[in-house]
Amino acid sequence: MSEAPAAPRPGSADATTARPVDQLDLLLTPPTPRSGWRVPAARAWAMCLVELQKLRHDRTELYTRAVQPALWLLIFGETFTRIHAIPTPGVPYLDYLAPGIIAQSAMFIAIFYGIMIIWERDAGVLTKLLVTPTPRAALITGKAFAAGVKSVIQAVVVVVLAAILGVSLTWNPLKLLGVVVAVILGSAFFSCLSMSIAGIVLTRDRLMGIGQAITMPLFFASNALYPVAVMPGWLQVLSRINPLSYEVDALRGLLLGTHAHLLLDFGVLLVAALAGITAASSLLGRLAR
Amino acid sequence: MSDEERPRADANADVGAGVNGNAGGGANANENAGGGANGNPTGAETEAGADPGSLTPTGADAATPTAADATRTGATRTGATPAERPATPAERPAPGSPDAVVCAGLSYVFGETRAVDRVDLRVGAGEVFGLLGPNGAGKTTVIRCMTTLLPVPSGKVTVFGHDAAKEAMAVRRLLGYVPQQLSADGGLTGRENVTLFARVFDVSRKERAARVQQALEAVDLLESADRLAKTYSGGMVRRLELAQALVSAPRLLMLDEPTIGLDPIARTSVWEHIDAVRRATGMTVLVTTHYMDEADQYCDRVALMHRGRIRALGTPGELKADLRERRADDSEPTLEDVFRDVAGSGLGDEGGDFRSVRSTRRTATRVG
Ligand SMILES: Nc1ncnc2c1ncn2[C@@H]1O[C@H](COP(=O)(O)OP(=O)(O)OP(=O)(O)O)[C@@H](O)[C@H]1O
Ligand SMILES: [Mg+2]
Numbered sequence: 001m002s003e004a005p006a007a008p009r010p011g012s013a014d015a016t017t018a019r020p021v022d023q024l025d026l027l028l029t030p031p032t033p034r035s036g037w038r039v040p041a042a043r044a045w046a047m048c049l050v051e052l053q054k055l056r057h058d059r060t061e062l063y064t065r066a067v068q069p070a071l072w073l074l075i076f077g078e079t080f081t082r083i084h085a086i087p088t089p090g091v092p093y094l095d096y097l098a099p100g101i102i103a104q105s106a107m108f109i110a111i112f113y114g115i116m117i118i119w120e121r122d123a124g125v126l127t128k129l130l131v132t133p134t135p136r137a138a139l140i141t142g143k144a145f146a147a148g149v150k151s152v153i154q155a156v157v158v159v160v161l162a163a164i165l166g167v168s169l170t171w172n173p174l175k176l177l178g179v180v181v182a183v184i185l186g187s188a189f190f191s192c193l194s195m196s197i198a199g200i201v202l203t204r205d206r207l208m209g210i211g212q213a214i215t216m217p218l219f220f221a222s223n224a225l226y227p228v229a230v231m232p233g234w235l236q237v238l239s240r241i242n243p244l245s246y247e248v249d250a251l252r253g254l255l256l257g258t259h260a261h262l263l264l265d266f267g268v269l270l271v272a273a274l275a276g277i278t279a280a281s282s283l284l285g286r287l288a289r
Numbered sequence: 290m291s292d293e294e295r296p297r298a299d300a301n302a303d304v305g306a307g308v309n310g311n312a313g314g315g316a317n318a319n320e321n322a323g324g325g326a327n328g329n330p331t332g333a334e335t336e337a338g339a340d341p342g343s344l345t346p347t348g349a350d351a352a353t354p355t356a357a358d359a360t361r362t363g364a365t366r367t368g369a370t371p372a373e374r375p376a377t378p379a380e381r382p383a384p385g386s387p388d389a390v391v392c393a394g395l396s397y398v399f400g401e402t403r404a405v406d407r408v409d410l411r412v413g414a415g416e417v418f419g420l421l422g423p424n425g426a427g428k429t430t431v432i433r434c435m436t437t438l439l440p441v442p443s444g445k446v447t448v449f450g451h452d453a454a455k456e457a458m459a460v461r462r463l464l465g466y467v468p469q470q471l472s473a474d475g476g477l478t479g480r481e482n483v484t485l486f487a488r489v490f491d492v493s494r495k496e497r498a499a500r501v502q503q504a505l506e507a508v509d510l511l512e513s514a515d516r517l518a519k520t521y522s523g524g525m526v527r528r529l530e531l532a533q534a535l536v537s538a539p540r541l542l543m544l545d546e547p548t549i550g551l552d553p554i555a556r557t558s559v560w561e562h563i564d565a566v567r568r569a570t571g572m573t574v575l576v577t578t579h580y581m582d583e584a585d586q587y588c589d590r591v592a593l594m595h596r597g598r599i600r601a602l603g604t605p606g607e608l609k610a611d612l613r614e615r616r617a618d619d620s621e622p623t624l625e626d627v628f629r630d631v632a633g634s635g636l637g638d639e640g641g642d643f644r645s646v647r648s649t650r651r652t653a654t655r656v657g
Binding site: 024025026027029030031032033034036039042043045046049050053055057058103122125127128129130131132133134135288289 | 537
């Protein structure tokens with residue numbers, strides 16, 4: 001989260017004087033523009049790389065972000081496994097919970113990542129990116145994928161945690177690839193959701209409030225903690241329109257081998273991600289003003 | 290009209306620019322000139338305006354549309370040599386090349402605030418053009434319209450012949466932009482900051498590292514290139530931003546107050562790097578600043594802006610000479626005096642730190 005502009009330190013000692021520049025030959029020719037689908041692909045890769053580089057420089061976020069899911073699994077999971085309060089046919093509650101916590105922590109990261117676009121705007125970093133040959137949709141796609149990359153790293157941490165706690169997860173590489181795709185699509189949607197809200201409310205404080213207000217309801221109104229069957233009717237409706245539920249369903253199906261509607265899940269996640277990208281790109285212009 | 294005639298700097302003299310020199314003229318006449326500039330930014334007027342800093346020397350009455358039209362059609366005239374600075378080959382654009390920026394009748398309104406009010410501006414290819422003015426004059430808003438960050442609600446902005454409203458992507462490819470605030474990504478190293486911009490400008494993989502290296506070298510940041518940018522000083526961040534802008538080989542460098550908040554030494558350092566790079570590449574530089582001494586020293590031409598309008602335009606020498614003539618005393622006016630004259634003595638509550646730069650500017654006074 002080191003998005004703050006590089007703060008000038010007091011007492012600058014910039015006593016350098018410019019020598020005549022002679023090694024500039026490469027800076028005389030403009031690069032050849034990419035075209036078509038390569039533009040969003042290259043931009044998405046560039047943004048993902050930035051996130052990876054930042055994580056390499058500062059790993060504290062990785063550790064602090066692991067605390068919450070660890071608590072959910074350790075305390076909530078272990079306790080509820082013991083008291084059998086939530087009926088989870090076929091699997092222990094802790095196993096049932098683990099995919100839910102993966103999806104939840106990925107969602108938290110994605111929503112916070114979207115909120116950061118306001119920081120970037122205020123710091124001028126976004127402004128500069130908007131003056132590069134990057135279509136708005138490509139910029140948002142890049143951000144969405146970068147959020148996905150962060151979420152996947154987070155998911156790996158939670159999967160390892162769950163494995164340590166004795167949850168029997170699949171190690172089938174194809175299924176794990178499916179998990180990665182589901183997490184990326186889900187995070188793309190949630191980061192676009194918060195970037196869209198950013199484009200509407202425009203200020204940091206309001207967005208922080210809204211971000212905080214929506215994360216928990218999204219979590220509770222999903223099948224992450226308990227099966228849809230035990231919910232009251234109105235909550236079932238909310239859960240059905242909540243993309244998090246489809247992400248969790250896919251993760252459960254892939255990781256635990258429980259019955260899941262994988263085709264529907266991935267379809268919904270894909271449509272949600274595309275809709276999110278469309279909405280966020282059309283609202284991005286408001287952040288430029 | 291002869292070239293020996295003393296240029297009237299504050300009037301609507303530069304036809305290509307067609308600037309609303311409001312100091313002497315009425316708004317109506319200016320609008321007319323703006324409409325003319327609107328017509329064909331790459332065509333006939335480039336011939337008269339091809340020479341950078343060619344402030345066409347005309348009489349004081351040149352602000353009338355007829356005089357303007359006469360000059361524009363009289364394309365056989367060669368552009369006048371700039372009063373002070375003979376153009377070096379790098380500064381002289383290829384014949385027939387379009388102007389770097391043409392701004393015609395640009396207005397921008399924020400709610401109640403008329404941030405930009407019918408601004409007409411022409412920046413010739415290869416020149417260093419300074420947009421000066423106190424806080425709130427509308428400089429940043431003009432720049433943001435040119436960079437496609439803001440829409441162009443009324444008027445027309447073209448960058449090397451590309452309409453900023455319709456061909457945003459083409460315009461952005463030609464630009465290197467450094468915004469007013471210090472804005473390097475503190476979580477990345479200097480090199481990674483520059484590499485990001487190489488990537489988003491489609492620099493090919495095999496060229497990328499070398500290009501980034503050259504950009505960093507051009508701003509003297511090689512030693513600190515692999516430190517996190519959050520450990521940089523203000524002046525270093527500015528130079529890093531310059532490297533980010535340079536890595537894509539822009540034809541037009543847009544710098545919004547590149548030296549704001551820097552100490553005098555860092556300011557000089559930033560300017561010398563800008564100057565050195567421009568000499569080496571011949572790119573056009575559009576810069577805004579509050580610091581009149583910097584403008585005097587480094588800009589080929591300047592426009593003085595106040596409350597959304599352009600009040601005077603010309604080379605620093607012309608503006609000073611013009612003021613000296615009107616004052617009719619022996620004292621040598623500085624560019625700051627010109628500014629006070631144009632913007633009115635009382636700058637009001639928006640005056641900001643204008644006064645505070647006075648002491649620093651004395652040291653850098655150049656021959657007027
Ligand atoms: N986003 C905005 N919303 C509302 N008003 C704005 C906005 N941006 C600028 N303004 C107003 O527009 C006017 C011009 O602002 P601008 O930032 O262009 O001035 P400036 O010449 O760059 O000033 P400075 O030297 O302080 O940077 C000011 O009165 C300012 O208050
Ligand atoms: Mg400004």
